[in-house]
Amino acid sequence: xxxxxxxxxxxxxxxxxxxxxxxxxxxxxxxxxxxxxxxxxxxxxxxxxxxxxxxxxxxxxxxxxxxxxxxxxxxxxxxxxxxxxxxxxxxxxxxxxxxxxxxxxxxxxxxxxxxxxxxxxxxxxxxxxxxxxxxx
Amino acid sequence: xxxxxxxxxxxxxxxxxxxxxxxxxxxxxxxxxxxxxxxxxxxxxxxxxxxxxxxxxxxxxxxxxxxxxxxxxxxxxxxxxxxxxxxxxxxxxxxxxxxxxxxxxxxxxxxxxxxxxxxxxxxxxxxxxxxxxxxxxxxxxxxxxxxxxxxxxxxxxxxxxxxxxxxxxxxxxxxxxxxxxxxxxxxxxxxxxxxxxxxxxxxxxxxxxxxxxxxxxxxxxxxxxxxxxxxxxxxxxxxxxxxxxxxxxxxxxxxxxxxxxxxxxxxxxxxxxxxxxxxxxxxxxxxxxxxxxxxxxxxxxxxxxxxxxxxxxxxxxxxxxxxxxxxxxxxxxxxxxxxxxxxxxxxxxxxxxxxxxxxxxxxxxxxxxxxxxxxxxxxxxxxxxx
Numbered sequence: 001x002x003x004x005x006x007x008x009x010x011x012x013x014x015x016x017x018x019x020x021x022x023x024x025x026x027x028x029x030x031x032x033x034x035x036x037x038x039x040x041x042x043x044x045x046x047x048x049x050x051x052x053x054x055x056x057x058x059x060x061x062x063x064x065x066x067x068x069x070x071x072x073x074x075x076x077x078x079x080x081x082x083x084x085x086x087x088x089x090x091x092x093x094x095x096x097x098x099x100x101x102x103x104x105x106x107x108x109x110x111x112x113x114x115x116x117x118x119x120x121x122x123x124x125x126x127x128x129x130x131x132x133x134x135x136x
Numbered sequence: 137x138x139x140x141x142x143x144x145x146x147x148x149x150x151x152x153x154x155x156x157x158x159x160x161x162x163x164x165x166x167x168x169x170x171x172x173x174x175x176x177x178x179x180x181x182x183x184x185x186x187x188x189x190x191x192x193x194x195x196x197x198x199x200x201x202x203x204x205x206x207x208x209x210x211x212x213x214x215x216x217x218x219x220x221x222x223x224x225x226x227x228x229x230x231x232x233x234x235x236x237x238x239x240x241x242x243x244x245x246x247x248x249x250x251x252x253x254x255x256x257x258x259x260x261x262x263x264x265x266x267x268x269x270x271x272x273x274x275x276x277x278x279x280x281x282x283x284x285x286x287x288x289x290x291x292x293x294x295x296x297x298x299x300x301x302x303x304x305x306x307x308x309x310x311x312x313x314x315x316x317x318x319x320x321x322x323x324x325x326x327x328x329x330x331x332x333x334x335x336x337x338x339x340x341x342x343x344x345x346x347x348x349x350x351x352x353x354x355x356x357x358x359x360x361x362x363x364x365x366x367x368x369x370x371x372x373x374x375x376x377x378x379x380x381x382x383x384x385x386x387x388x389x390x391x392x393x394x395x396x397x398x399x400x401x402x403x404x405x406x407x408x409x410x411x412x413x414x415x416x417x418x419x420x421x422x423x424x425x426x427x428x429x430x431x432x433x434x435x436x437x438x439x440x441x442x443x444x445x446x447x448x449x450x451x452x453x454x455x456x457x458x459x460x461x462x463x464x465x466x467x468x469x470x471x472x473x474x475x476x477x478x479x480x481x482x483x484x485x486x487x488x489x490x491x492x493x494x495x496x497x498x499x500x501x502x503x504x505x506x507x508x509x510x511x512x513x514x515x516x517x518x519x520x521x522x
Contacts, residue, residue, distance in 0.1 A: 071287070074284060077282060
């Protein structure tokens with residue numbers, strides 16, 4: 001899947017998009033009330049504290065839902081591939097849109113356990129996920 | 137004020153097509169003229185304009201004409217106007233107009249939505265496409281994973297519904313089949329051939345569980361609704377249709393953080409603002425940019441319980457023109473064209489006035505619902521003929 005649109009890095013999102021360089025998936029976390037804040041913002045959406053900072057999470061997750069995309073919406077888009085929404089372990093309430101990779105597209109199911117793997121494209125480390133277990 | 141209610145008093149629509157060459161401002165003027173003639177109003181009686189999402193220079197085909205441009209082109213002298221994208225979805229522009237009317241800020245407001253996506257894509261030299269070097273805002277959380285299309289986002293909600301409640305593709309197909317059965321009877325509709333189940337089931341997949349026929353396609357057209365004050369009804373010649381209630385909500389404005397689509401909270405909220413109930417609705421115009429959006433509206437508005445839309449749709453009889461709840465009588469967006477929300481309110485008014493011709497539902501409908509959106513944001517209008 002070449003030719004992905006890449007995010008424009010800024011002060012707030014940089015840790016998320018580059019943590020993969022150190023093998024870390026980093027999510028904003030409130031130091032006062034413990035809420036995980038994603039998309040990252042410099043304020044807690046629960047208690048409005050500004051004591052929020054990126055923190056590494058385990059990198060495992062559960063597939064919340066998914067779709068198999070068959071349509072080449074852009075030039076050079078290789079299809080089919082899986083787009084999934086995963087619920088992160090260790091960061092209650094946070095979901096990521098991602099791709100499930102390294103398995104046949106028909107093998108993905110809601111409830112599958114998955115683990116992060118990073119794909120570097122230019123100065124960005126995209127958190128993709130691969131299966132580590134079946135639907136519980 | 138004698139009557140602080142707001143009414144839809146005029147409707148208009150341009151030619152509906154794909155890759156039209158008529159300028160989008162002229163399509164808009166066509167729709168305005170038809171709506172003025174319909175209402176029996178003249179342009180100098182118009183004192184308000186409302187549109188969604190306003191002019192969008194980043195992709196001109198999505199919204200080529202802003203409120204300001206129309207105001208200037210037609211010499212309107214507004215006492216109130218609005219155009220913006222950060223509202224509760226397309227028909228939110230009508231909700232805003234209703235609010236302005238109820239506050240006495242204007243008497244006759246032109247609400248419009250002009251779409252030109254097919255034309256713009258076919259003439260990139262005239263309508264340059266968006267640059268895609270780097271993405272920011274909400275898009276950055278989906279586009280890097282090649283989740284480019286709303287089909288990918290809504291498709292995931294549909295997949296969860298399929299897996300959780302057992303909906304089948306044959307049940308979902310009833311939206312597209314019903315839409316195209318109805319659009320075949322609508323002289324302005326984009327699709328004039330009814331779809332068959334065989335054709336649906338054998339078409340290529342776009343983003344599972346959506347196939348080609350679950351997705352609307354880019355259309356060029358303008359749709360206009362005139363919203364008028366109750367104490368100005370003496371100036372119009374049509375049967376006014378009252379905006380009996382409205383609701384508009386946003387789930388988390390983030391496709392991957394929202395638990396469900398906004399059709400559910402919006403549908404629930406609609407009934408808080410009225411004595412009518414879902415059982416009073418005679419005809420339903422349910423946003424179907426993707427077929428599954430209509431499913432979420434069926435459930436969200438309470439026409440069936442959450443998770444039971446599959447059974448409700450089975451066989452398609454309930455939602456047919458002669459069914460217990462006729463849905464998308466003009467063809468919706470899958471049959472009528474991607475009029476981007478406004479087509480639903482337009483068709484609701486047609487039906488309440490009894491002007492649907494071949495597609496008119498029987499038994500003199502009195503109450504209609506029209507919706508737009510259903511991803512992270514959504515709007516519902518309840519329209520009544522008093």
